[in-house]
Amino acid sequence: MxxxxxxxxxxxxxxxxxxxxxxxxxxxxxxxxxxxxxxxxxxxxxxxxxxxxxxxxxxxxxxxxxxxxxxxxxxxxxxxxxxxxxxxxxxxxxxxxxxxxxxxxxxxxxxxxxxxxxxxxxxxxxxxxxxxxxxxxxxxxxxxxxLWREALATEERRALDAMPDAFDSVMEVLAGRRNATR
CATH class of the missing domain: 3.40.50 (Rossmann fold)
Known part of the structure; x- marks a missing residue:
């Protein structure tokens, strides 16, 4: 060290x-x-x-x-x-x-x-x-x-179907910011 x-x-x-x-x-x-x-x-x-x-x-x-x-x-x-x-x-x-x-x-x-x-x-x-x-x-x-669902292979993409991915996360953060400024 x-x-x-x-x-x-x-x-x-x-x-x-x-x-x-x-x-x-x-x-x-x-x-x-x-x-x-x-x-x-x-x-x-x-x-x-x-x-x-x-x-x-x-x-x-x-x-x-x-x-x-x-x-x-x-x-x-x-x-x-x-x-x-x-x-x-x-x-x-x-x-x-x-x-x-x-x-x-x-x-x-x-x-x-x-x-x-x-x-x-x-x-x-x-x-x-x-x-x-x-x-x-x-x-x-x-x-x-x-993870970006669309960047994954079909099998992995199906495994994420019910979960929010990075795109969903970006949209949630942006919606939160929009709502906070209103």
Missing amino acids: AAMARKCRRMEGFLNNYAFGVRYEDEPGFNLRATDLRPPPPNANLDDLTRGATFCLCPSGTGWGMRAFHAVALGCIPVIIQDDGSGSYPSVLQAFEGPLLDWASLAVRLTFADIPRLPSLLRALAADHEALAAKRRALVAALPRL
Whole structure:
């Protein structure tokens, strides 16, 4: 973890603020890797690695939560670190956070100051089987709201027929905003 702290303190221009400076180092029992590398590393299937993981690091980046979406879609509990601790940046909201989804129930949300304790925090949560099971249930319940039904194969599309998808979620949020301004 000391190597991570040194890396986060290093001044590298744009990279100093990219993802609020959150980077990863190997820690026994942890394999923190980006899930969106292009091209993927040789001899590694990132989707399989993500599906086999309990937690997936999802620091802020240039998108609005693609790492978090990828983690949720593959059944991995997102570890969201989107606060640099300075108060200079507002917290980044995830998709439909607030009006439709309670990200605190399905993810682990940490601040920059929590990074040195990341392994112990995640080990404690992993040891709490009831809390871990609750996060997994919330993850499964939230997934349909993050998927675009029309982008899915026919079989998966049918499985979502009775559930609101991302399009329905956008429409609900917009209707809520319209009603709030009246």
